[in-house]
Amino acid sequence: MAKAEDKPVVTQGYTKSQITESKKFAENQDVLNGLLEDGKTYTIEEVKAITNTFLKKEVK
Template structure:
């Protein structure tokens, strides 16, 4: 029997792990510090989307 390929589940990280990451610029980390909740897990895809949406918003 052939095994089905395993689908990798996204790995969740905490706010502090994202803030310590070298994957984001200091400006992006400022956004993350403002929009992420302490103790709540987030996937990299979720966080990247949040940063992109924050950058697109307009100031009134």
């Protein structure tokens, strides 16, 4: 029998429209709409990292 560690981990990718329309990212919808690319998929972790990087940048 295969162990749990042997199974490949499948991460779900979401499109820009799915992310910007979700309730989870509603407060950063405008930011994500400008930062994410059309036709590309993102994981939840990637979206969080993109958002955090943008929000922590110094204002010029």
